[in-house]
Amino acid sequence: xxxxxxxxxxxxxxxxxGPCDEAREWAExxxxxxxxxxxxxxxxAAVDALAAIRGRDLAAEGVCVLSMGGAMSVGRFARLLGPPxxxxxxxGLCDEAERGYxxxxxxxxxxxxxGIFVCAADLEDELIRALGVPRVxxxxxxxxxxxxxxxxxxQPAQRDRAAHQxxxxxxxxxxxxxxxxGRVLVEALDxxxxxxxxxxxxxxx
Numbered sequence: 001x002x003x004x005x006x007x008x009x010x011x012x013x014x015x016x017x018g019p020c021d022e023a024r025e026w027a028e029x030x031x032x033x034x035x036x037x038x039x040x041x042x043x044x045a046a047v048d049a050l051a052a053i054r055g056r057d058l059a060a061e062g063v064c065v066l067s068m069g070g071a072m073s074v075g076r077f078a079r080l081l082g083p084p085x086x087x088x089x090x091x092g093l094c095d096e097a098e099r100g101y102x103x104x105x106x107x108x109x110x111x112x113x114x115g116i117f118v119c120a121a122d123l124e125d126e127l128i129r130a131l132g133v134p135r136v137x138x139x140x141x142x143x144x145x146x147x148x149x150x151x152x153x154x155q156p157a158q159r160d161r162a163a164h165q166x167x168x169x170x171x172x173x174x175x176x177x178x179x180x181x182g183r184v185l186v187e188a189l190d191x192x193x194x195x196x197x198x199x200x201x202x203x204x205x
Contacts, residue, residue, distance in 0.1 A: 003030055004059040008066055015068075015076050020085075027086050033062040034205060035081045037092035037102075039071045042171075043123055045182035047093070050198060053187065056205075063205055064088075071098040075105040082109035091115035093201050095122045115204060117197040124168050124178065126195035127185040133163045139184055140167075148174070 007026035014023045026032075038044055044067045051058050051065075058065060068077050071094060082090045090111040094102045095118070102116045119126045128136050140149050149170055152158065158166050171178045186198075 002059065004064055007032060007064060011064075011066065011077070011081065012069075015073065015080055020080070023080075024086060027088070030059070030064075031062045032064050032086075032088060034064070034089040034091060035077075036063060036065045036201070036205070037074055037077055037081075037090060038065065038067050039094065039098070040069065040178070041067050042178035042182035043067070043093060045179045046123055046127070046186045046198065047201070049183040049186035050194065050202060053191075054202065056202075058205065061205070071095070071101050074098075074102050075108065078105040078109040078111060082106070082111045084109055089115070091117070091201060091204055093117050093119065093123065093197060095119050117201045117204075119195070119197045121168070123195070123198065124171055124181070124185070125164065126197060127182075127189070128164045128167050130193045130195050131185060131188060133167065135188065136164075136167050136185065139181075139188055140170075143180070143184060145177075 003026070007023065007030055010023040010026050014020050036047065038047065044065050047065050066077070068074060074092070078090055079085060081088050090106060090109065092102055092106070092115060094116065099116070099118050103113050106113055106116060140146060152170050152173060153166060158169070161169070171181050
């Protein structure tokens with residue numbers, strides 16, 4: 001486990017009702033200045049992949065990329081990590097449906113809304129649109145998932161959905177698949193095709 005990983009674990013334990021001392025100690029030891037609050041591990045995989053592509057060591061820059069395990073937890077994490085708690089700068093990437101949760105949580109924590117970057121549906125949808133359906137299907141085949149995709153697309157429930165919506169749903173059909181493709185899709189992007197919410201997040205860091 002990396003030192004930043006230890007900080008993330010300490011913060012998660014604190015958010016679950018544990019003590020705050022370990023999180024504070026790690027924050028000071030690592031000179032953490034900013035926390036990027038993300039809904040889940042697939043978002044973390046995408047952010048980490050783009051950081052690697054752009055040659056940025058976010059941990060060395062004092063930036064912690066943190067999965068909250070669901071958007072409903074943003075209020076608790078914002079309170080613990082923002083001005084009322086550790087006093088860190090807060091940023092976050094969220095879906096349009098979750099904008100209100102993030103906005104209320106950031107404002108209640110005294111962090112404002114400037115650090116919230118919003119995806120139209122979710123990050124997977126943004127990435128599929130940026131790459132285009134044919135390219136994403138190529139990547140699925142390259143990852144060895146052609147047969148599961150074909151089986152999924154044959155389901156009656158998928159017939160009336162747009163192609164990009166079917167792919168988005170496919171990524172959520174198996175544990176770990178969204179995390180896998182969070183990385184794969186970002187690594188396949190042309191540098192000038194990074195979705196605006198993700199690009200803007202990096203510009204802010």
